[in-house]
Amino acid sequence: MKILDGRKLKSEIATSLKNEIDSFVNNGKNCPKLVIIQIGDNPVSNIYIKQKMNFAEQIGAKAVLEKFDEKVSSDIVVAKIKELNLDNSVHGMIVQLPLSAHIDLPNILNEIKPEKDVDGLGAINIHKLVRDDKTGIIPATARGIITLLEKNDIEIAGKNITVIGRSLLVGKSLSLSLINKNATVTTCHSKTKNLFQFTKNADIIISAAGKPGIINDDMVSENQIIVDVGITKTEDGNICGDVKLDKKTVAAISPVPGGVGQMTVASLFLNLFDTYKNQ
Amino acid sequence: MKILDGRKLKSEIATSLKNEIDSFVNNGKNCPKLVIIQIGDNPVSNIYIKQKMNFAEQIGAKAVLEKFDEKVSSDIVVAKIKELNLDNSVHGMIVQLPLSAHIDLPNILNEIKPEKDVDGLGAINIHKLVRDDKTGIIPATARGIITLLEKNDIEIAGKNITVIGRSLLVGKSLSLSLINKNATVTTCHSKTKNLFQFTKNADIIISAAGKPGIINDDMVSENQIIVDVGITKTEDGNICGDVKLDKKTVAAISPVPGGVGQMTVASLFLNLFDTYKNQ
Numbered sequence: 001m002k003i004l005d006g007r008k009l010k011s012e013i014a015t016s017l018k019n020e021i022d023s024f025v026n027n028g029k030n031c032p033k034l035v036i037i038q039i040g041d042n043p044v045s046n047i048y049i050k051q052k053m054n055f056a057e058q059i060g061a062k063a064v065l066e067k068f069d070e071k072v073s074s075d076i077v078v079a080k081i082k083e084l085n086l087d088n089s090v091h092g093m094i095v096q097l098p099l100s101a102h103i104d105l106p107n108i109l110n111e112i113k114p115e116k117d118v119d120g121l122g123a124i125n126i127h128k129l130v131r132d133d134k135t136g137i138i139p140a141t142a143r144g145i146i147t148l149l150e151k152n153d154i155e156i157a158g159k160n161i162t163v164i165g166r167s168l169l170v171g172k173s174l175s176l177s178l179i180n181k182n183a184t185v186t187t188c189h190s191k192t193k194n195l196f197q198f199t200k201n202a203d204i205i206i207s208a209a210g211k212p213g214i215i216n217d218d219m220v221s222e223n224q225i226i227v228d229v230g231i232t233k234t235e236d237g238n239i240c241g242d243v244k245l246d247k248k249t250v251a252a253i254s255p256v257p258g259g260v261g262q263m264t265v266a267s268l269f270l271n272l273f274d275t276y277k278n279q
Numbered sequence: 280m281k282i283l284d285g286r287k288l289k290s291e292i293a294t295s296l297k298n299e300i301d302s303f304v305n306n307g308k309n310c311p312k313l314v315i316i317q318i319g320d321n322p323v324s325n326i327y328i329k330q331k332m333n334f335a336e337q338i339g340a341k342a343v344l345e346k347f348d349e350k351v352s353s354d355i356v357v358a359k360i361k362e363l364n365l366d367n368s369v370h371g372m373i374v375q376l377p378l379s380a381h382i383d384l385p386n387i388l389n390e391i392k393p394e395k396d397v398d399g400l401g402a403i404n405i406h407k408l409v410r411d412d413k414t415g416i417i418p419a420t421a422r423g424i425i426t427l428l429e430k431n432d433i434e435i436a437g438k439n440i441t442v443i444g445r446s447l448l449v450g451k452s453l454s455l456s457l458i459n460k461n462a463t464v465t466t467c468h469s470k471t472k473n474l475f476q477f478t479k480n481a482d483i484i485i486s487a488a489g490k491p492g493i494i495n496d497d498m499v500s501e502n503q504i505i506v507d508v509g510i511t512k513t514e515d516g517n518i519c520g521d522v523k524l525d526k527k528t529v530a531a532i533s534p535v536p537g538g539v540g541q542m543t544v545a546s547l548f549l550n551l552f553d554t555y556k557n558q
Contacts, residue, residue, distance in 0.1 A: 106410065110403075123406035124389070130405050130455075131385065131447050158472050166458050168410050175466070176409075179445050182470035184477065187454070191461035193437050198463065201476075 002252035004148050004227065006262035010055075013147075013266040017059040017273055024276075025060065032276035033062040034118065034269075035084055035093040037077065039103060040070035045096045048265075055265050061272065074103055078111050085113040091276040092118030094268065097169070115278065118271040121168060129173060132180045137271050139173040144263030145206060145227055146177060147270070148254060154204070154225055157182035162198045164188045164215075164242070165208030170229055174206065195219065207242040215243040226253045229260045281531035283427050283506065285541035289334075292426075292545040296338040296552055303555075304339065311555035312341040313397065313548075314363055314372040316356065318382060319349035324375045327544075334544050340551065353382055357390050364392040370555040371397030373547065376448070394557065397550040400447060408452060411459045416550050418452040423542030424485060424506055425456060426549070427533060433483070433504055436461035441477045443467045443494075443521070444487030449508055453485065474498065486521040494522040505532045508539045 025031050034056060036049055049065060056063035066080060077095075084090045093116055099105050109117070114124035120137035128136025138146075149156060161178050165171030166189045175187045186198050190209075199205050199219040207215050208229035215226065230242030241256030254260055304310050313335060315328055328344060335342035345359060356374075363369045372395055378384050388396070393403035399416035407415025417425075428435060440457050444450030445468040454466045465477050469488075478484050478498040486494050487508035494505065509521030520535030533539055 106406065106412070110406075123402040126409050127385065127389075127402035127405050130409070130451050132445075133385070158470055160472075160476075166411075172409050172455065172458070176451065179451070179466050179468070182468075184465065184467050184471040186463065186465040187458050188463050189458070189461075191437055192463040193439075197439075197480075 001249045002152070004152055004225075004252055004254035004259060006144075006148060006254060006259040009148060009151055010262040010266040012151075013270065014055065014058050017061075017269060020273065021060045030089060031061050032091045032269075032272050033064065033089055034272050035064050035066055035090055036096055037080065037093060038065060038067045038096045039072055039077065040068075040100055042096075042098070045098075049096055051265050052268065055269055059269060061269065070100060071102075074108065077103070077108060081108070081111045085111075085116065088279070090116065091279055092116050092272040094119045115275060118268060118275055120173070120271065126168075126173070129176050129180070137275070138177055139169065140268040140271060141170050141229070141260065141264045142174040142177040143270065144265075144267035145174060145229065145260055146181065147267060148227065148260065148263050149204070149225070152252065154252070156204075159183050159203040160186075160201065161204045161206065162186045162188060162202035163206045163208070164192075164195070164199075165210075165229070167208070170208040174208070209242050211242055212240050213242070213244040215245075217246055217248045220245065220248055220250055222248070222250060224250045226250050227260060228254050228256050231256060231261060280528045281431070283431050283504075283531055283533035283538060285423075285427060285533060285538040288427060288430050289541040289545040291430075292549065293334065293337050296340075296548060299552065300339045309368060310340050311370045311548075311551050312343065312368055313551050314343050314345055314369050315375055316359065316372060317344060317346045317375045318351055318356065319347075319379055321375075321377070324377075328375055330544050331547065334548060338548060340548060349379060350381075353387065356382065356387060360387070360390045364390075364395065367558070369395065370558055371395050371551040373398045394554060397547060397554055399452070399550065405447075405452070408455050408459070416554070417456055418448065419547040419550060420449050420508070420539065420543045421453040421456040422549065423546035424453060424508065424539055425460065426546060427506065427539065427542050428483070428504070431531065433531065435483075438462050438482040439465075439480065440483040440485065441465045441467060441481035442485045442487070443471075443474070443478075444489075444508070446487070449487040453487070488521050490521055491519050492521070492523040494524075496525055496527045499524065499527055499529055501527070501529060503529045505529050506539060507533050507535050510535060510540060 053063045084093050109122040120139040125136045161183045163175045175185045178185045188198050196219045204225040206227040210230050212232050228241035228243045332342045363372050388401040396404050399418040404415045440462045442454045454464045457464045467477050475498045483504040485506040489509050491511050507520035507522045
């Protein structure tokens with residue numbers, strides 16, 4: 001059973017990005033700069049932000065945290081985004097999710113200049129994704145999963161792919177990206193009846209349900225590729241994915257941790273490097 | 280074999296919209312007003328525009344055609360859209376497709392104020408569709424197909440629906456709408472291998488391939504619902520759909536002509552009536 005090793009691939013991407021950025025900097029250019037907007041002090045967000053800051057440092061990019069109080073008004077956040085839109089030294093920005101309920105997320109996302117929207121979640125980039133306009137920025141998790149497959153020489157075009165999940169962040173943006181890459185995509189979710197009917201015959205299963213064990217021995221067939229996007233914290237403080245195979249083996253599988261989560265960080269910086277080159 | 284009669288349903292929607300609009304007008308309100316922007320003189324577009332103008336007249340709404348020369352610049356069209364955005368007497372506008380190549384369609388679509396974008400094809404409404412934000416306007420063809428199913432008491436939630444096509448206008452916006460309505464959706468297209476695998480076991484097949492006969496006896500099973508969105512002009516000047524069944528029967532089918540095409544016009548005015556009530 002081949003392991004789709006996100007940690008290893010992330011490290012290869014880091015090396016390659018570092019080389020490319022070095023050569024820009026050696027030619028007198030500034031390095032790429034990402035601004036991370038955080039509202040409040042969610043401990044899980046703090047961990048993800050730390051990972052992003054560390055990766056930036058590793059590749060020779062700059063990542064700056066703009067942290068706001070939990071109770072900040074949307075107006076103040078929007079004013080900061082407008083300032084960053086105009087700042088030529090900033091090549092990309094993201095809003096660390098989740099946001100507290102009093103902030104209108106889509107409005108905030110849509111204030112980010114599409115060319116700097118490196119999470120690819122604003123209306124203009126999502127519109128481009130739906131229209132298959134290649135100038136758009138693909139949401140980081142979707143790009144991470146696609147990169148994980150492609151770099152492991154797993155073909156996407158013409159394949160029968162079952163995606164479990166329908167969020168903006170993963171399920172829908174991933175389904176759209178895979179359709180654009182010529183896969184036949186079945187999008188399943190909590191209201192899907194007889195899920196195994198859709199997983200058993202798939203070439204590739206991508207599970208972003210956040211439900212440990214939803215992909216088990218009964219759901220899979222040998223020769224399948226399984227990508228596990230689930231991240232659930234267990235009672236003992238560890239994290240586990242959606243996949244739990246006891247008896248069966250498949251052709252390839254991405255582990256949790258060390259799979260897609262790693263790729264999301266790397267892809268964010270692949271997106272940043274694209275916007276950097278375009279600006 | 281039940282016929283999903285778009286013509287009859289369109290006429291029922293017309294009656295119901297007329298009654299509702301009459302009661303607004305009798306209370307001293309202006310009637311709903313749609314502006315259709317046409318660039319050039321495409322004869323097929325002329326037919327569709329005529330259908331829309333006729334439907335508007337039938338329901339007591341106003342439809343105004345703003346026709347531009349084939350060679351008009353985007354700037355002039357955008358200036359008109361900006362004027363219409365500010366005009367409180369206009370409740371909705373659409374750009375009649377297809378556009379000639381020199382006009383950047385997404386830019387034009389995104390100039391239309393989202394609250395007046397009654398074709399639902401601009402970035403803000405597509406973003407809402409992807410996020411399942413119910414305040415968005417659903418693209419008219421997708422809404423037409425969903426209305427055709429629902430008004431014929433065909434359940435969507437929990438069903439296994441295969442959509443053939445991946446355009447912004449139909450395939451993708453329809454797939455997204457159906458996912459939002461809790462269907463499990465498989466999106467197929469020209470690069471799908473073994474299409475019959477995905478059609479045979481579906482509860483509902485919706486074909487928007489524009490390829491006559493792509494859905495034939497070998498592709499279907501009894502008890503299925505088939506919605507035919509294909510419109511192809513044959514050599515003898517008639518139009519035909521994607522479905523050609525010689526021996527088999529299914530539970531229900533929408534005819535071409537007289538099926539989805541009729542519903543698209545009706546749904547455009549359902550969208551217009553929604554924006555009218557909201558403005």
